Amino acid sequence: MSTSSPTSSTPTLSDIALRAPESGIVDIMNYGRRKGGVMPLWAGEGDLPTPAFIGKAATQSLAEGETFYTWQRGLPELREALAAYTQRLTGQALESERFFVTGSGMQSIQIALQIALDPGDAIIVPSPAWPNIVAASGLRGADVLEIAMPFVDGRFTLDMGAIEEAAKDEKTKAIFINSPSNPTGWVADLETLKAVHDLAERHDLWIIADEIYARFVFGEAGLQGSNPKRAPSFKDVDPLSSRVIYVNTMSKNWAMTGWRIGWIEAPVELGQVIENLIQYSTSGVAAFMQRAAVVALNEGDAFVDEQIARATTNRDLLAETFAPLNRLQVSAPDGAFYLFFKVLGETDTRQLARTLVDEIDVGLAPGTAFGPGGEAFLRMCFARDPEQIAEVAERIARWISISA
Numbered sequence: 001m002s003t004s005s006p007t008s009s010t011p012t013l014s015d016i017a018l019r020a021p022e023s024g025i026v027d028i029m030n031y032g033r034r035k036g037g038v039m040p041l042w043a044g045e046g047d048l049p050t051p052a053f054i055g056k057a058a059t060q061s062l063a064e065g066e067t068f069y070t071w072q073r074g075l076p077e078l079r080e081a082l083a084a085y086t087q088r089l090t091g092q093a094l095e096s097e098r099f100f101v102t103g104s105g106m107q108s109i110q111i112a113l114q115i116a117l118d119p120g121d122a123i124i125v126p127s128p129a130w131p132n133i134v135a136a137s138g139l140r141g142a143d144v145l146e147i148a149m150p151f152v153d154g155r156f157t158l159d160m161g162a163i164e165e166a167a168k169d170e171k172t173k174a175i176f177i178n179s180p181s182n183p184t185g186w187v188a189d190l191e192t193l194k195a196v197h198d199l200a201e202r203h204d205l206w207i208i209a210d211e212i213y214a215r216f217v218f219g220e221a222g223l224q225g226s227n228p229k230r231a232p233s234f235k236d237v238d239p240l241s242s243r244v245i246y247v248n249t250m251s252k253n254w255a256m257t258g259w260r261i262g263w264i265e266a267p268v269e270l271g272q273v274i275e276n277l278i279q280y281s282t283s284g285v286a287a288f289m290q291r292a293a294v295v296a297l298n299e300g301d302a303f304v305d306e307q308i309a310r311a312t313t314n315r316d317l318l319a320e321t322f323a324p325l326n327r328l329q330v331s332a333p334d335g336a337f338y339l340f341f342k343v344l345g346e347t348d349t350r351q352l353a354r355t356l357v358d359e360i361d362v363g364l365a366p367g368t369a370f371g372p373g374g375e376a377f378l379r380m381c382f383a384r385d386p387e388q389i390a391e392v393a394e395r396i397a398r399w400i401s402i403s404a
């Protein structure tokens with residue numbers, strides 16, 4: 001049922017459209033961009049452009065006239081490359097029929113939600129969470145059961161008891177697990193993933209597994225003995241689980257945020273459904289972008305390694321610079337490329353993020369953007385040139401000492 005409208009002249013908007021909230025991340029980006037000259041650490045992307053060899057594959061494809069409708073599920077060559085890449089990461093043999101090309105990680109999430117939820121169903125999302133997950137679930141007409149992650153000794157954990165309670169409701173059809181997490185840097189260990197999978201089996205839930213930051217894992221949090229190093233995955237619990245839908249993206253590993261291309265890995269039996277959902281949304285991803293993705297997957301390992309090395313340097317540098325500052329509550333993240341920290345005594349982080357833009361030209365995302373449990377934090381993306389991160393860390397440290 002439709003209820004209201006933003007202006008007197010437009011017809012009434014649907015309830016679903018009105019459910020889409022403004023993003024707290026976009027809010028601070030708009031604020032900072034108006035000022036100009038701000039170090040943009042508010043969004044989840046780095047400073048490196050896509051490597052030239054990846055872009056070249058796209059321009060070559062265009063020059064060769066690959067400008068026609070393409071496969072709904074993705075070019076066979078790209079699906080093969082995705083299977084081979086995932087196989088290199090996990091050591092598990094995978095058929096390319098499990099892989100589906102999408103128009104971004106975000107579209108992968110939308111499709112997974114369409115598969116799992118009808119309007120009126122509910123989904124469990126541990127919080128703090130990337131806001132788009134919650135908003136996209138709301139746009140599906142679903143109730144989002146945001147379960148606050150307890151913050152104990154500087155680390156977030158899953159509240160399995162609260163999740164079990166939420167799972168008991170017969171409207172609950174899915175659980176969204178993002179590990180390594182944006183924004184908290186939390187990395188689920190194998191035991192936790194197994195407990196979530198068992199719970200999903202007990203309550204017949206889908207698991208939407210967002211493991212897009214799997215390569216960004218630090219210290220002991222990485223799967224021991226894995227080559228290349230990666231975070232634990234639901235694949236280590238049950239490689240071909242019939243209830244796990246993996247959402248993924250080219251955006252982060254290969255610095256392709258602006259391209260809008262991602263993928264889903266799902267049980268082969270979902271193939272026709274996914275093909276249909278793609279047909280009636282984007283009808284497929286441009287062939288020239290897919291050609292670039294093939295090259296990124298097959299030849300991009302050195303670039304990914306470089307990004308991981310920079311993130312590791314920055315994570316350690318930030319932890320070292322901030323550790324002596326009593327007004328900051330901070331732990332080095334186990335994964336992803338965000339520092340999620342508190343400035344003690346500051347309660348309004350939306351205002352605090354604006355103050356940091358105004359006074360020291362540093363753009364951070366306010367914790368208010370990330371739901372229950374995140375309000376008191378700020379998020380800094382550190383996928384960037386270490387010299388710039390060192391400069392930002394100094395500016396924040398100086399600001400903290402004079403603003404106390």
Ligand SMILES: Cc1ncc(COP(=O)(O)O)c(C=O)c1O
Pocket residue numbers: 044104105106107130178181182210212248249250251257260261262
């Ligand atoms: C946890 C998580 N999932 C999915 C995405 C989607 O990535 P994209 O839509 O850029 O492919 C992001 C982007 O920031 C993210 O942080």
